[in-house]
Amino acid sequence: MNRLWHLDWQALAGGSGVVRAMVCLSLVLMVAGMGYLVRLRDPVQGHVESVRLQLQLQDELEERGARLVELGVEQQALEHARVLLQAARWRLAAGEGMSELLDQLALSGHEHGLVFERVEVKEAQQASVYRVQPLEIAVSGQYPALRLWLEQWLRQLRLLNVERLTLVLKDEGIGRVDAQLRLHAYHPGEELPVPASLADEPAQAILSKKTAFDPFRAWSPPREGGDLAHVPLARLEMVGSLSRAGWRQALLRSGGRLYRIAQGERLGLEGGVVVAIEFDRVEVHERFYIDGRWQARPRYLVLGTREQGEVRDETDERVERRAIDAGAADGAGRDVSG
The missing domain is CATH 1.20.5 (Single alpha-helices involved in coiled-coils or other helix-helix interfaces)
Known part of the structure; x- marks a missing residue:
């Protein structure tokens, strides 16, 4: 630094222009550097x-x-x-209460010909965000009707959970089955609006009312000509009879086909049983639940006509036998003996 100050600035200033420019540039850079730092x-x-x-x-x-x-x-x-x-x-409840559930129970049971012997609504149980309502139901009827009713009743919108189901055969003659059910119904505990997704709910298919299999009936080989247990009596016509050694069969026609029916076989939709066969008529007993008990109702297929006489119940003394009288008046009986 001392050397710098002792430079001959006049000699440098009197030198060439390049030297003077470099000296000026150095001084400017020095000043700029000092200004930047400051x-x-x-x-x-x-x-x-x-x-x-x-x-x-x-x-x-x-x-x-x-x-x-x-x-x-x-x-x-x-x-x-x-x-x-x-x-x-x-x-859980589909916007309905217990009264609506019991109404549906009664209507559906009546539709399928069932008899409810006991319906007991137990005390509701409170869960976390909903209520559980237990029900005890005792119902009787034929197994196909019970099966169809249970399947249809459980397919409704509200949730029903079957906890226990017991089936017991009580009357083998008519195939009556007693069912004991314990099921749970539910309720959300508050009124909720109907969900918009209900508009997209697909329609349920119609259940078939014919059930081919009944586990409570003894197995029997199929007969030639078909089964008339699912044909209404009004569609059956007696056209004759066959007799051999005191054993008689009736010839019935339905849908253009001929059937041979013996005593003890089933006819009609109401569990009817053939109890007697004469040369000009067939007597069928159907079972109905009337006045709190099962009663038999006789019906008749008369030769040459599709009308049936009937006894309404055990308390009705008037017997409708118009078809029998008409058959006897026509005298159109036919007896083929072997």
């Missing part, structure tokens, strides 16, 4: 830090925007799950 270093560093912070905040903003999109999707999924949950809770 006045500009802190603002420049502050600007650099601001740019870095801006870039960091922009990255965080983009990340939060992506999270917001994900949150919107999750909120939509949550709302959809809430709607499904509310619809499922509504289906």
